[in-house]
Amino acid sequence: MSFPQHRPRRLRSTPAMRRMVAEYRVHPAELILPAFIREGLTEPSPISSMPGVVQHTTDSLKRAAAQAVERGVGGIMLFGIPEHRDATGSAGIDPDGVLNRAIADVRSEVGDSLVVMSDVCLDEFTDHGHCGVLDADGAVDNDATLALYAQMAVEQANAGAHVLGPSGMMDGQVAVIRQALDEAGHRDTMVLAYAAKYASAFYGPFREAVDSQLTGDRRTYQMDAANRREALLEVELDLEEGADLVMVKPAMSYLDILADVAAISPVPVAAYQISGEYAMIEAAAANGWIDRRRAIEESVLGIKRAGAQLILTYWASELALWLDDHHS
Secondary structure, three states: OOOOOOOHHHHHOOHHHHHHHOOOOOHHHHHHEEEEEEEEOOOOOOOOOOOOOEEHHHHHHHHHHHHHHHOOEEEEEEEEEOOOEEOOOOHHHHOOOOOHHHHHHHHHHHHHEEEEEEOOOOOOOEOOOOOOOEOOOOOOOHHHHHHHHHHHHHHHHHOOOOOOEEEOOOOOOOHHHHHHHHOHHHHHHEEEEEEEEEHHHHHHHHHHHHOOOOOOOOOOOOOOOOOOHHHHHHHHHHHOOOOOOEEEEHHHHHHHHHHHHHHHOOOOOOEEHHHHHHHHHHHHHHHHOOOOHHHHHHHHHHHEEEEOOEEEEOOOHHHHHHHHHOOO
């Protein structure tokens, strides 16, 4: 029996061989840790649907940021949960609000050794849970919301955020934020556009994490899962408006979208491994159905392989430690 001269299995023969010929590798600097801080806590509060993730106090958030630095993680994305909410999400604009204080606290802890990012969106701060203010008919008012995003962005930049992440999927949000930042003297503050953000069933655990007040859904402004070409239009619009980085969210069910975006984007592309993706792997691993570490590593590698240069994942610090083990 004859065989072809080239036998691909030769390249898989040992761990050292597989490591040497690996086409894609994840580096800790490419990872971004999403983190929640809740106003009024005296101890970190576990999130039941996301085992291992907590709502932080100021002190525990600063420790998490310092640990991320120690492990070589690239950035941290901050989300705030206020004690009091209202129809316009005013706590998100208040310079002394929970998120703006957290930005300042983390910057004081890590300086420029970690890229400090913050969420520019009203959903955590409104009493109705939508990403913007509502009109008389109860629909999200795009343009009225943009005015608040501009204020919110400037306050976050004032607090010390390196990168702002407008996640509300309002039309024109990047342009409005970029103009507001420039006029306020924050020309070097970057905008990470949640350019292709889909209305997903996998956001469920996140809503527990931020104590969301939402009833209904966000399908009138987040993208429809059926649409692929539309994602490129959204990305192109955000690039025209001045986005420094663009994001696809979620990652797991949208790797085709991520690959499409990575193929055309002149700026770095991020992907967010969201709460539902995290929860499913943790639940399956807790039941002994899958190998936890291998599943985590494989899931993140798949996001990198699809084209993400930056990956937001709740496993960022833990995964960075494992990656360091691989490299040592």
